[in-house]
Amino acid sequence: MSETKKKSALRSAEWFGTQDKNGFMYRSWMKNQGIPDHEFQGKPIIGICNTWSELTPCNAHFRKLAEHVKRGILEAGGFPVEFPVFSNGESNLRPTAMLTRNLASMDVEESIRGNPMDGVVLLVGCDKTTPALLMGAASVDVPAIVVTGGPMLNGKLNGKDIGSGTAVWQLHEQAKGGQISMHDFLAAEAGHSRSAGTCNTMGTASTMACMAEALGTSLPHNAAIPAVDARRYVLAHMSGIRIVEMVNEGLTLSKILKRENFENAIRVNAAIGGSTNAVIHLKAIAGRMGVPLELEDWTAIGKGTPTIVDLLPSGRFLMEEFYYAGGLPGVIRRLGEGDLLPHPDALTVNGKSLWDNTREAPIYNDEVIRKLDTPLIADGGICILRGNLSPRGAVLKPSAASPHLMAHRGKAVVFEDFDHYKKRIVDPDLDVDENSVLVMKNCGPKGYPGMAEVGNMGLPPKLLARGITDMVRISDARMSGTAYGTVVLHVAPEAMDGGPLGIVRDGDTIELDCANGRLHLDVADAEIQARLAERAETVKAPPRSGYQGLYIDHVMQADEGCDFDFLVGCRGSAVPKHSH
Ligand code: FES
Numbered sequence: 116m117s118e119t120k121k122k123s124a125l126r127s128a129e130w131f132g133t134q135d136k137n138g139f140m141y142r143s144w145m146k147n148q149g150i151p152d153h154e155f156q157g158k159p160i161i162g163i164c165n166t167w168s169e170l171t172p173c174n175a176h177f178r179k180l181a182e183h184v185k186r187g188i189l190e191a192g193g194f195p196v197e198f199p200v201f202s203n204g205e206s207n208l209r210p211t212a213m214l215t216r217n218l219a220s221m222d223v224e225e226s227i228r229g230n231p232m233d234g235v236v237l238l239v240g241c242d243k244t245t246p247a248l249l250m251g252a253a254s255v256d257v258p259a260i261v262v263t264g265g266p267m268l269n270g271k272l273n274g275k276d277i278g279s280g281t282a283v284w285q286l287h288e289q290a291k292g293g294q295i296s297m298h299d300f301l302a303a304e305a306g307h308s309r310s311a312g313t314c315n316t317m318g319t320a321s322t323m324a325c326m327a328e329a330l331g332t333s334l335p336h337n338a339a340i341p342a343v344d345a346r347r348y349v350l351a352h353m354s355g356i357r358i359v360e361m362v363n364e365g366l367t368l369s370k371i372l373k374r375e376n377f378e379n380a381i382r383v384n385a386a387i388g389g390s391t392n393a394v395i396h397l398k399a400i401a402g403r404m405g406v407p408l409e410l411e412d413w414t415a416i417g418k419g420t421p422t423i424v425d426l427l428p429s430g431r432f433l434m435e436e437f438y439y440a441g442g443l444p445g446v447i448r449r450l451g452e453g454d455l456l457p458h459p460d461a462l463t464v465n466g467k468s469l470w471d472n473t474r475e476a477p478i479y480n481d482e483v484i485r486k487l488d489t490p491l492i493a494d495g496g497i498c499i500l501r502g503n504l505s506p507r508g509a510v511l512k513p514s515a516a517s518p519h520l521m522a523h524r525g526k527a528v529v530f531e532d533f534d535h536y537k538k539r540i541v542d543p544d545l546d547v548d549e550n551s552v553l554v555m556k557n558c559g560p561k562g563y564p565g566m567a568e569v570g571n572m573g574l575p576p577k578l579l580a581r582g583i584t585d586m587v588r589i590s591d592a593r594m595s596g597t598a599y600g601t602v603v604l605h606v607a608p609e610a611m612d613g614g615p616l617g618i619v620r621d622g623d624t625i626e627l628d629c630a631n632g633r634l635h636l637d638v639a640d641a642e643i644q645a646r647l648a649e650r651a652e653t654v655k656a657p658p659r660s661g662y663q664g665l666y667i668d669h670v671m672q673a674d675e676g677c678d679f680d681f682l683v684g685c686r687g688s689a690v691p692k693h694s695h
């Protein structure tokens with residue numbers, strides 16, 4: 116491509132490419148940062164979309180990460196411009212980071228479209244930052260590459276490894292059951308999070324990092340290199356080089372995010388024992404790109420796929436071991452060799468196919484990345500459940516569930532919301548045993564609001580004390596990817612949106628049948644209709660003010676990815692109007 120042609124093809128030339136009043140204004144103010152004139156003469160301008168924040172501890176090392184991306188961009192002849200966007204930190208943000216995933220995606224979309232950039236590097240880490248940035252970038256459709264911050268080193272307690280999040284759930288139950296002291300519980304805090312990075316279990320952050328890599332939106336190995344490993348910074352540097360090439364090649368996100376890539380990601384999610392949150396986030400990303408994706412695709416594509424990554428919460432190891440064992444390329448190689456990769460030819464950001472990137476990937480440890488014939492779980496797909504209790508679907512993660520509970524009939528113990536649950540679950544007189552089904556309402560997208568990760572309700576203390584470790588739990592909430600149990604989540608429609616979950620009463624019989632994808636409330640149809648009518652009269656919606664009001668009015672249900680109705684689709688990168 117000739118220099119002149121390249122220059123005129125650049126999107127940023129619409130800002131910096133003219134010798135008139137507008138060009139003067141766009142360039143002049145930028146020059147106050149000490150930028151020489153030649154930087155504006157046709158170099159690809161690369162945004163570095165940074166979710167750095169000291170309140171998002173998982174992304175707190177991102178300034179250093181951005182510096183290494185910049186080195187790569189400069190080396191390749193680009194002009195890096197770093198900009199901040201809303202940062203969703205899972206650990207601090209109340210009432211749940213999910214409430215602001217869509218807000219962040221709007222910030223990302225408008226920041227990219229409204230500003231002079233030809234391509235963008237998406238710096239992501241903590242759970243929601245990955246879908247938020249991919250959703251926003253997809254709606255603009257410029258060349259984009261994901262650089263993940265990487266997982267924390269293994270947590271340590273009393274000389275043993277402990278996994279992010281998963282250890283908290285376990286230690287808390289042990290403290291409540293009296294098996295460990297409160298002193299030990301509190302002592303675990305520091306060793307649990309001892310380096311920069313995201314949760315080191317196969318929780319939602321690691322899952323979404325794997326999804327970004329499986330979708331083809333990052334360079335190989337992006338998902339697993341530990342945050343503090345020097346090779347993470349090499350990958351950031353190489354991604355900086357690559358994004359400049361992508362701009363020159365016109366390799367936009369819509370050329371990568373095809374239906375085929377999503378099908379590969381769904382298969383990979385089963386192989387890694389990934390988080391249920393991926394169901395919601397992949398749907399939302401696909402929606403921005405106009406790619407059709409349905410809950411049943413998770414059954415059709417994922418079912419029967421063995422989970423071969425032996426990581427907590429489903430298995431034994433952590434992300435550090437996963438990287439040392441060969442990382443995601445090793446998993447994809449195993450799938451491909453077993454004819455389990457639906458679309459080996461799917462394109463990725465480095466211009467090669469997913470299979471080209473992985474066919475010779477070394478695997479160093481068959482315990483961590485198991486062979487297909489010795490899987491951790493024979494069928495690791497996400498189980499989609501439909502029935503009169505979840506007409507628009509619900510999900511369950513079989514690899515985190517107890518096999519003996521996956522076909523179960525039991526009497527409901529109902530909690531009207533999370534506060535009611537917290538109050539009632541500790542009642543020593545609560546009529547509950549290990550065969551009961553714990554049902555919680557009003558924790559969905561509109562009900563909580565924000566669909567918090569409270570679906571893995573802790574068990575009644577009196578049952579914990581008896582050594583009971585799992586029960587069937589059902590709600591319209593989500594659960595952390597680090598959590599486990601026979602937990603039915605994402606029931607749609609949610610209770611607050613008129614879903615039948617809202618009319619379940621104490622003592623109703625509920626049937627869970629994972630093998631047949633069924634969730635049934637054993638109450639006569641007429642009775643269900645009568646209760647629904649009665650409930651519509653009495654239900655109290657949460658206050659609609661500020662951003663929360665916008666959220667409740669526009670959030671779609673879990674089966675639709677919880678995006679805002681008005682954000683679905685790709686709106687492109689054109690901005691015909693000038694600002695002056
Ligand atoms: Fe940020 Fe888990 S809390 S990745």
Ligand code: MG
Binds near residue numbers: 205318320596
């Ligand atoms: Mg999480």
